Amino acid sequence: MIETNRDIDYAALFNAIPTPLSVLNPELVVVEANQAYLDITGRTREEVLNRPLFEVFPQNPDDPEADGLENLRASFQRVLDTGKPDTILLQRYDIPVRGEEGRYEERYWSPLNTPVLAPDGSVALIINRVEDATAYVRDSLVRSGGLTLRSSDPMTGRELAEAELYARARELYEHNQRLQQAHAREHQVALTLQKAMLPTHMPLKHRHAAVRYRPAAGSLNVCGDWYDLINLSNDRFAVAVGDVVGRGLEAASVMGQLRSALSASMRVADGPAQALYGLDLYARSLDGALATTTVKIDIDTHTHTLTYSSAGHPPPMLCHPDKHVEYLDQATDVPLAARSRPSHRPQAITAYTPGSVLILYTDGLVERRGESIDAGLERLAESLARHSDLDPEEIADNLLEDQGMNDGNPDDVALVVIRL
Structure with a gap:
């Protein structure tokens, strides 16, 4: 076994690396630079350290169409937003000639910006690696x-x-x-x-409910999550959430059509199972609807019962006043249009005590790469029990916080919280 040398001088090691490197803080101030970086830019440490990068290397005023500065700034911002490395290919970025005020030297660079993460996952520093391509590109x-x-x-x-x-x-x-x-x-x-x-107001008269929709963090990741809440009668109302497979405009379009169809079906169907059966028939004629998941619950405030049916969707959770969290998973079937021919959907009924909290959500709230879905469900259930005494708006905010949704989520998330 090779013993680690705890006496390594990491400052000297960084300075000796032959690749040009500078280190910036989130405000893009240079906090360190190695000798290779100083050599390639023709600067001293005193001229570079503790100064904003774009103050040390401003844009060439004689070339107003140059985009190197803005492209580099955009790369830094992507690193700060995503916490992931960002590579720019060839960029022209002229730098001032040292000792000759107002004169710039035409230079070409290939940068790589890499984040150094703090314990809380935020970007603490950015390592800016640059390769000088000027010798190959020359002038234009x-x-x-x-x-x-x-x-x-x-x-x-x-x-x-x-x-x-x-x-x-x-x-x-x-x-x-x-x-x-x-x-x-x-x-x-x-x-x-x-x-x-998606609904912009709560149609549930005299009900305490909160909804949240969080789009995915990446620019390519808009998906087809939806929610809906409607009144059925004076003492009955219905709630549903769903998730279309796919991304972008197609998923959003399919989501709108399925949500509208289910909303209409919820008003006339005899229970959630019948509503989902009708939606399954419709999904078979709609491109992009295959394998959509959804769950619908009818809530009767007179009998204090929940009647529900699920098409492959993560189970809603019912938190009783004693903090016990019940998974509503006794009527789960395959996603929409997943069978070769339509079949009737299962349905289950469970009782609730007034004051209980019901949540419905999409899988983006509980799924994590490299983690079992059960771990995500347990984490959500524990969070729900801990915050169940709060009002629905506060519960919704705390659930998102506990699941890490405020740091940027890779998938869309829809969440409905109802105090029964």
Whole structure:
């Protein structure tokens, strides 16, 4: 076994690394830089440390169309938002010539920005690694991905090949940027559509309820989660949540159609099972609806009973006044359109004590990569019991906090909390 040397001088080790590295805090102030970084930028430690990066290296005022600074700033922001590394391919980023005020040197860089996470998961520092590509690119990108060289020194065949590779990388980067912008526009349209189709007010007269919808953190991750609450009579109301497989505009569109169909079915069907049977028939004629999960509950405040049916959805939870949490999992069937032919759905009834708390949610609240679904359910049940004495709005906020939803969730989350 190799014994770890606890006497390593990590400051000296960092400074000796041949790759140019700087370290920035979340305000993008340079807090450290190694010698390779100082050499490649032509700066001293005193000129760089404890100063904002974009103050040390401002944009070239003679090239107002240069986008290197904004692209680098955007990369840093993505690291801060996601807590994940971000790579930029070739960038032109001119830097001031040391000792010659107002003069800039044309430079090309390939940066990689990597987060250093704090114990709470936030980004504490950003390591900025830069590779200088100027020797290969020279002055400008040119005809068919090659170069127009204004230097008197001819390039070797290898240098020309590498320069063209960088030029192709630049083209790929710009294409990727356009794709990201298109996906961002689709994300916003889908999110707007999704929010427009979800209820904006509580239709439950004299009921205490709270709803939450949290879109996924990534720009490509808008999904098809929905919720609905309707009055059936003076002493009966219904609630449902659902989750369409897929992402983007298609999922949002399918979600809207299924939610509308189930909302209509809830008003006329004889119980949740019949409502889901009708929805299953409809889903078979709708592209993109396959394997959608949903659960519906009819709540009778006169008999103090819950009648429910689930199509492959995570079980709603009922927290009794004594803090015991009951999973409503006795009427769970396969997702919509999952069978070769439609069949009737199961239905179950459970009693509740006034003052109990009922929650319905989508799988984004409990599923975690590398963790069993049971662990997520247990964590949610424990949180519900602990906060069940609060009002529904506070319960909803605390459940999201306890499940880590305030730090950015990889999947959409819909949550309904009802005080019975």
